[in-house]
Amino acid sequence: MEKWYLMTTVVLIGLTVRWTVSLNSYSGAGKPPMFGDYEAQRHWQEITFNLPVKQWYFNSSDNNLQYWGLDYPPLTAYHSLLCAYVAKFINPDWIALHTSRGYESQAHKLFMRTTVLIADLLIYIPAVVLYCCCLKEISTKKKIANALCILLYPGLILIDYGHFQYNSVSLGFALWGVLGVSCDWDLLGSLAFCLAINYKQMELYHSLPFFCFLLGKCFKKGLKGKGFVLLVKLACTVVASFILCWLPFFTEGEQTLQVLRRLFPVDRGLFEDKVANIWCSFNVLLKIKDILPRHIQLIMSFCFTFLSLLPACIKLILQPSSKGFKFTLVSCALSFFLFSFQVHEKSILLVSLPVCLVLSDIPFMSTWFLLVSTFSMLPLLLKDELLMPSVVTTMAFFIACVTSFSIFEKTSEEELQLKSFSISVRTYLPCFTFLSRIIQYLFLISVITMVLLTLMTVTLDPPQKLPDLFSVLVCFVSCLNFLFFLVYFNIIIMWDSKNGRNQKKIS
């Protein structure tokens, strides 16, 4: 593409913002005995380097699972091992068994931050650049602006480079998966997505849309001919990639079971801490976590999750399209976030990634959602002393979106993709003409509430009787916003008439 230098500039801006955020504090900095996610990652390097594979997921005198035991799939463990080898070369004290617990120093921080940057640079950022370049029907300038907005999304930057995690790896692999599958490189796409799942099990939130889309493609090609061949090939790819990743753990049944037990801690309850999903918000009114027995909670969350995502998935199987795929990714991930079991507030990033992908289709709603998603993590970010970078990156993101997409001029029904929906409603209610007005007012209310809550949380002290008042309020308000978005995205999917007519086109 002719404007390569502008794209390079955009990537450099993204990298600069990332590295400046990484100058700040990280999760659990200077807070013994448990510290935080940063110490967890360091500890995993220690475990994977010093212990044999068979002991990584098991409780032993050398590996106390209560102190940040491994609870991600094997790829995370391999990545930690790789980082550990580099750490050994620079300073073995960082990963010495037992003695390196709670190790903190500027040099170590520099090393850890560098590992995040390198992983990001190798996996996530190229995927974003390639995705933006492959977008159809928009000008080069808009593609570059799109890349800038995606790279400036504050949520991912603050969690990966502030709090400290490696979400860019799993999200990057998932994005490669989306790219592959959208461009009809189904096998490569599935392979990439399997790698994503094997890096973080939360990527399973995206698995249903992938499954439905590929299944739909197979149906389209005819189950008696090419479709069947594709189905078999995909199944083989998936199985092969899983076997490859889990090879050391397939030797014994006990190994596999233990890993699964670590990945899916079903006895930890419906939710932990404050998270902006239905169960936590409902718990404010009625303490369902304590009232209902554990297995009922499981069944209830399972039912709600699948009921809410079923319509979109069925539509995707029947009418597979690239656009439908992206929107179904959003709605499925959002359903899982709102209704699923043991959801953490950081899982909102799994919804944010697909929303970033539809930024060019519905800029106004996407920007709104991405702002709310960053806001929903406010309590976590404040705990990590990331207030300044949060505010600054959110404002930068907002300015980038406003100037790139002129989002406030794109609030008509047509541009919000709600035209077919409002036409259907108008057959029953002829006076339903003010949909876009309502949405604009809702946006205003939402933003004002978020700003007010942020100010209150930062400046005021909560009352003594309700020490978690502000966190709960943040979660509650975010949850309401997310419910609205769930309804909105499902409406778009179900009322999307374009694909109904053109059944021949896949993308």
Next chain:
Amino acid sequence: MAALTIAAGTGNWFSALALGVTLLKCLLIPTYHSTDFEVHRNWLAITHSLPISQWYYEATSEWTLDYPPFFAWFEYILSHVAKYFDQEMLNVHNLNYSSSRTLLFQRFSVIFTDTLFVYAVHECCKCIGGKKVGKELTEKPKFILSVLLLWNFGLLIVDHIHFQYNGFLFGLMLLSIARLFQKRHMEGAFLFAVLLHFKHIYLYVAPAYGVYLLRSYCFTANRPDGSIRWNSFSFVRFISLGLVVFLISALSLGPFLALNQLPQVFSRLFPFKRGLCHAYWAPNFWALYNALDKVLSVIGLKLKFLDPNKIPKASMKVQFQHTVLPSVTPWQRLYAQLIAILPSIFCLWFKPQGPRGFLRCLILCALSSFMFGWHVHEKAILLAILPMSEHFELPIKILLMLLFTIYSISSLKTLFRKEKPLFNWMETFYLLGLGPLEVCCEFVFPLTSWKLKYPFIPLLLTSVYCALGITYAWFKLYVSVLIDPPIGKTKKQ
């Protein structure tokens, strides 16, 4: 919604650029800062806690007040805001005090005063004509100039990482240049006079201002062939310019004249005898001169022309005693600077080309003064020690530099030379060589055995290499200015 649209700027690119860079500056708040941070904290304390009569005598800290009075007043005003952040920083005896609130206040003061710089850039953009309407935004000269000025990586690194107040000072200078372009000469002169009393280093470009104002403002008309018409001299204009300069100087130095402190003030502003022991070579003519001297002395030693006992040991210390080439005194350096700027001044006088010619002369004055000035920076010794915190900021500096370089090369190429490359093969080779040089100095050298014996080698290499480039650029610029026809076609700038 309409109000929000207007408030959001509806794609007003200048506001977006200015806001964007301000947010980036906010992100740079937690970076390390150099001793300049303590310098300015000290000056806040001095101006706040002590009466005027003590300002230029106070010497509790080694960082004494050595800027003209207007800057001292500026610090005084800032100190009245500072007391709401942290009262302790205003105590003269709190040396090296840097609480988080102090840091926040200082950083925000730089970011806030940069508003003047943003305004000045906006005024400069107005002076550039947009030749073709309907051209894409990223190719318009206004856009490119705004980006190159607002997102200038050198300014970002020096002001917002190391910590200085260059932003608003450059803003004053840019504003005065813009006023001269807009033919508002009195305002331009006024602004420059004010600037001089903020930071006297701008005296280097005062000749350009003086000659231009005299030639193109006081002499109101030219003869048809472009030479001076002596009878068009306007006494009114000359007197009013003089009055402006005099009044501002009176405002600035008046109080100190009344207190009989002028000699002390001047000794602080122009410390000719600076018995410093640490320095680094600015990449200018003297770097090459010193390097040549060193090379000749090494050769001389090998060929047994020189007595080894008379050679001073290589070290970080300055007051570089030249062994082969003649030593240069401060006065001789001053003469060299004056001689270097003379040709450009003559050019401005005999071949005036309006504001554009003035701008070129200003650049040449500044560059020539740099080429032959003796620059001493005490802070550079810290670079040899390389604290860990500097390693953290290194990627930021590299990223910002790459960002700026890639953007400026590609956008300038779009503006000026669509088919030919921007640099010829020699220049390209030289610029590319900066990469390996930096890698050697930052990464390879610390791992070698020479680190302890000759710790100054990375600085020396960087200085000499950059000096070559800067000398080449200076030479090329000078030649282009001298050779240009007197009333040439207006080239795109």
